Amino acid sequence: MLRYIARLGIISTLQMLAITILAFTVIHLAPGEPIVLQQDLQARATGAQRESLRQLFELDKPLYVQYWRWVNRLARLDLGRSFSPDGRPVWDKIRERIPITLSLNLAEICLIYLLAVPLGVFAAVRRHSFFDRLTTVFVFIGFATPDFWLALLLMILFGIQLGWLPISGLRSLNWEYLGLAAQVRDVASHLVLPIFIGAFGGLAGLSRFMRGSLLEVIRQDYIRTAQAKGLPEHVVLYKHALRNAILPIVTLLGLSLPGLIGGSVIVETIFAIPGMGQLAVQSVFARDYPVVMGLLAIGSGLTLLGNRLADVCYGIVDPRIRVARRSE
Amino acid sequence: MAALLSLGACGRGESTAEPATGEGGPAFGDTLVEAAIGDISGLIPNITSDSASHDIGNLIYSNLIRTDKSLRLEGELAERWEISRDELTITFHLRKGVKWHDGEELTAHDVDFTYRYMIDPKTPTAYAEPFRQVRRAEVVDRYTYRVTYEKPYAPALLSWGIWILPRHILEATWQAGVDLRTTRQNRHPVGTGPYLFREWRTGEKIVLEANPDYFEGRPYLNRVVYRIIPDQSTIFLELKARNIDRAGLTPIQYRRQTDYSAFRSAFNRYRYLANGYAYLGFNLLDPRFADKRVRQAMAYAIDKHEIIEGVLLGLGQAAAGPYKPGTWWYHPDVKPYPFDPARAKALLAEAGWKPTQRDGILERDGKPFSFTLRTNQGNLVRQQTAEIIQRRLGAVGIDVKIHIVEWAAFINTFIRKRDFEALILGWGLGNDPDQYDLWHSSKTGPDELNHISYKNPRVDELLEAGRRTFEEARRKAIYGELQEIMAEEQPVVFLYVPETLPVVSSRVRGIEPAPAGISYNFIKWYVPANLQRYTR
Numbered sequence: 078m079l080r081y082i083a084r085l086g087i088i089s090t091l092q093m094l095a096i097t098i099l100a101f102t103v104i105h106l107a108p109g110e111p112i113v114l115q116q117d118l119q120a121r122a123t124g125a126q127r128e129s130l131r132q133l134f135e136l137d138k139p140l141y142v143q144y145w146r147w148v149n150r151l152a153r154l155d156l157g158r159s160f161s162p163d164g165r166p167v168w169d170k171i172r173e174r175i176p177i178t179l180s181l182n183l184a185e186i187c188l189i190y191l192l193a194v195p196l197g198v199f200a201a202v203r204r205h206s207f208f209d210r211l212t213t214v215f216v217f218i219g220f221a222t223p224d225f226w227l228a229l230l231l232m233i234l235f236g237i238q239l240g241w242l243p244i245s246g247l248r249s250l251n252w253e254y255l256g257l258a259a260q261v262r263d264v265a266s267h268l269v270l271p272i273f274i275g276a277f278g279g280l281a282g283l284s285r286f287m288r289g290s291l292l293e294v295i296r297q298d299y300i301r302t303a304q305a306k307g308l309p310e311h312v313v314l315y316k317h318a319l320r321n322a323i324l325p326i327v328t329l330l331g332l333s334l335p336g337l338i339g340g341s342v343i344v345e346t347i348f349a350i351p352g353m354g355q356l357a358v359q360s361v362f363a364r365d366y367p368v369v370m371g372l373l374a375i376g377s378g379l380t381l382l383g384n385r386l387a388d389v390c391y392g393i394v395d396p397r398i399r400v401a402r403r404s405e
Numbered sequence: 406m407a408a409l410l411s412l413g414a415c416g417r418g419e420s421t422a423e424p425a426t427g428e429g430g431p432a433f434g435d436t437l438v439e440a441a442i443g444d445i446s447g448l449i450p451n452i453t454s455d456s457a458s459h460d461i462g463n464l465i466y467s468n469l470i471r472t473d474k475s476l477r478l479e480g481e482l483a484e485r486w487e488i489s490r491d492e493l494t495i496t497f498h499l500r501k502g503v504k505w506h507d508g509e510e511l512t513a514h515d516v517d518f519t520y521r522y523m524i525d526p527k528t529p530t531a532y533a534e535p536f537r538q539v540r541r542a543e544v545v546d547r548y549t550y551r552v553t554y555e556k557p558y559a560p561a562l563l564s565w566g567i568w569i570l571p572r573h574i575l576e577a578t579w580q581a582g583v584d585l586r587t588t589r590q591n592r593h594p595v596g597t598g599p600y601l602f603r604e605w606r607t608g609e610k611i612v613l614e615a616n617p618d619y620f621e622g623r624p625y626l627n628r629v630v631y632r633i634i635p636d637q638s639t640i641f642l643e644l645k646a647r648n649i650d651r652a653g654l655t656p657i658q659y660r661r662q663t664d665y666s667a668f669r670s671a672f673n674r675y676r677y678l679a680n681g682y683a684y685l686g687f688n689l690l691d692p693r694f695a696d697k698r699v700r701q702a703m704a705y706a707i708d709k710h711e712i713i714e715g716v717l718l719g720l721g722q723a724a725a726g727p728y729k730p731g732t733w734w735y736h737p738d739v740k741p742y743p744f745d746p747a748r749a750k751a752l753l754a755e756a757g758w759k760p761t762q763r764d765g766i767l768e769r770d771g772k773p774f775s776f777t778l779r780t781n782q783g784n785l786v787r788q789q790t791a792e793i794i795q796r797r798l799g800a801v802g803i804d805v806k807i808h809i810v811e812w813a814a815f816i817n818t819f820i821r822k823r824d825f826e827a828l829i830l831g832w833g834l835g836n837d838p839d840q841y842d843l844w845h846s847s848k849t850g851p852d853e854l855n856h857i858s859y860k861n862p863r864v865d866e867l868l869e870a871g872r873r874t875f876e877e878a879r880r881k882a883i884y885g886e887l888q889e890i891m892a893e894e895q896p897v898v899f900l901y902v903p904e905t906l907p908v909v910s911s912r913v914r915g916i917e918p919a920p921a922g923i924s925y926n927f928i929k930w931y932v933p934a935n936l937q938r939y940t941r
Contacts, residue, residue, distance in 0.1 A: 107814070108813075108814040108817060108818040161446055162446035162447050162452060162453050162454075162529070162586060163446055163447045163586060163591065164584060164586040164587055165587070170607075173607055174607075174608070229638060229642070232639070232642050233642065236642060236646055237642060237645055237646045240646075243648075244639065244642050244643050244646055244648065245634055245639045245642075245643060246609070246610075246632065246634075247609060250436070250438065250610075250630060250939065251939070346635045346636050347636045347638075347639055348639070349609075349632070349633065349634040349635060349636065349639055351444075351606075351607060351608025351609050351633070352608075355608060355635060356608075359443070359444075359635075362811070362812070362813060363813065364813050
């Protein structure tokens with residue numbers, strides 16, 4: 078077992094190195110260098126200090142030197158300082174945004190799984206029924222609707238026409254003056270639309286996936302065996318079929334781990350939520366390399382971790398995999 | 406110059422009670438909520454260059470000198486100033502008793518510290534140039550500061566519109582070699598301005614509170630909140646829901662999406678010329694564009710009014726030269742080129758560009774006249790302008806390809822390396838006619854602003870002469886000649902001066918549009934007591 082873990086560790090480290098080397102190169106290949114984001118050139122501003130900034134940021138060094146320094150810092154868990162004019166440590170910039178994006182995404186994922194799994198199961202069980210057709214229609218609408226468009230429509234409906242929900246942001250301006258219960262309610266009402274929009278597309282996809290997976294399993298021999306030996310239908314379905322059908326869904330859950338802190342660019346931008354997605358986009362446009370690389374390192378680290386976790390979870394849900402690994 | 410278009414003041418029974426005439430006079434209180442499209446980059450505006458951090462910086466800090474409603478210089482921290490007879494020395498007399506937000510008194514040492522910080526080569530500022538012209542700077546006494554220049558330097562006065570920084574907070578840290586961007590001042594600034602810094606939640610909002618001890622009197626509006634909303638359409642929705650009190654409109658929003666009675670009763674809309682212009686620039690190192698006749702031909706071939714009508718929906722003016730109409734240095738007799746394709750064709754023929762039988766594209770020495778016009782992504786107005794220009798130049802036989810490039814790549818790959826043929830860009834201007842950095846032949850280095858590589862000895866002379874005197878009449882004559890030459894030469898095709906289209910909630914009173922816009926008297930804006938919306 079120890080050897081197994083050690084091997085996993087080495088492989089993961091190598092994978093991580095490969096990913097970051099690739100990312101580092103690609104980012105620096107993109108034309109442009111760190112700049113302040115603004116659209117108009119100001120006649121008053123002269124850019125004489127650019128060379129000194131290049132030196133300060135070590136952009137005048139060869140790429141492999143820059144990478145080497147970056148990895149060295151990373152090994153000491155130091156992500157460096159942002160190139161943007163605030164010059165703050167990258168980790169600070171990321172850290173203050175993680176809770177926001179994380180809770181938003183957790184809520185989204187819970188909502189997706191809570192709704193998509195039953196939806197998919199019912200659609201599979203009552204295949205070709207009215208309910209199945211209805212979910213099919215819903216799914217295609219979900220796939221086809223651009224999030225930003227739906228978001229704007231809902232903002233107009235609930236924010237302006239009905240006035241039930243706030244349009245954007247995380248909390249009201251008078252939030253500090255509210256009582257605790259009111260504060261919670263305030264944040265919750267701000268999050269209704271973003272969570273719904275974030276979950277909408279995923280819901281469609283996952284429920285379809287669940288349905289397909291269950292249909293696939295129902296056709297298997299062991300289900301027929303279970304039915305043949307006279308087990309009640311619900312036992313066949315929910316004990317024998319569902320446990321097998323849910324396996325791929327668990328994989329997806331593992332893979333969604335990096336997405337948890339990834340943040341949806343569209344949702345965060347349109348709803349003005351200061352999360353990771355916003356940070357990622359802004360730093361890419363401003364060519365803020367340390368922040369981009371920091372986000373990438375965390376993202377890829379979590380992807381690798383997610384894969385490993387999915388492996389472990391497989392073992393829990395499916396004894397065959399556990400046994401195979403033990404005999405290795 | 407500034408036109409106040411619609412004043413929809415009378416209330417139409419909406420959800421909140423709106424003004425009835427005869428309400429109370431100026432009153433303290435209420436909050437003004439504004440939207441910023443991006444987070445600010447810091448709260449020491451001397452080292453930032455985004456407009457949001459400058460707007461906020463203006464409320465937190467004060468300057469020695471500022472421009473008044475008609476863009477004339479007036480003292481802010483400086484009570485008055487004297488210019489020596491030889492025009493080399495300026496002596497500033499500071500107001501007495503001005504307090505930093507932490508209670509310390511502002512003195513000439515703070516001005517001196519700001520100056521020394523600005524000229525430090527390690528300071529990452531884009532505004533150092535005017536301060537480098539200073540030969541000697543001295544603190545005469547606690548309230549007197551004197552600077553002496555190498556040569557008379559007219560833009561000097563305006564350059565003291567720089568934000569004055571607190572020496573008692575920053576000096577020691579700075580001397581120790583610490584980058585001031587990493588200091589507390591950059592996140593929790595202490596200034597001398599009308600508003601105190603209260604809170605900055607990254608990516609969410611910035612909150613300022615009225616400074617009761619402001620030396621020009623306490624501002625009426627109690628709080629100013631900048632909400633950071635990175636999406637233009639969300640800002641607009643928040644505006645329509647009246648959650649934002651002040652924002653800028655796009656031409657299409659002004660003309661088509663806000664012209665209904667509910668909006669007009671909730672907001673006052675303003676329009677006035679922006680201090681800047683858009684232009685079609687050429688790489689003058691390219692021999693095709695080095696020929697003046699070719700540039701003139703393009704100026705004739707492009708219908709500026711069509712661009713203004715089609716793209717700006719009429720909310721702009723054709724630009725005749727590099728200055729905003731209405732300023733004292735603007736030469737009103739220089740007119741924009743009229744739309745005259747026949748003239749354009751004749752000029753091109755004169756320059757050796759002849760039509761061929763094939764696709765109607767002009768040729769010279771067997772080479773077709775074809776170039777790529779670049780502009781930045783995310784600016785619809787510029788992209789549409791490019792398309793109109795493409796069609797108009799096509800009509801006189803010039804083949805134009807359009808390339809839209811993301812901003813960072815646009816600046817670094819094409820502009821810095823001079824690797825472009827033509828581009829559409831805009832200049833934001835200062836409040837002085839000096840444009841040495843834009844047009845002087847010595848300013849063509851990779852990071853300098855004369856990126857079109859314009860060289861004209863007479864223009865160089867005028868740009869130098871214009872800086873060397875403070876006398877308005879002489880400067881007016883100098884910049885007048887400059888505008889005549891530029892009109893003739895068309896170093897770039899001057900396209901249009903757009904209009905700024907701000908809206909402010911109609912509960913806010915005291916706004917008086919002037920050539921300087923509306924913000925100049927911000928501390929006098931107020932909401933009558935019975936209309937105040939945010940009581941805490």
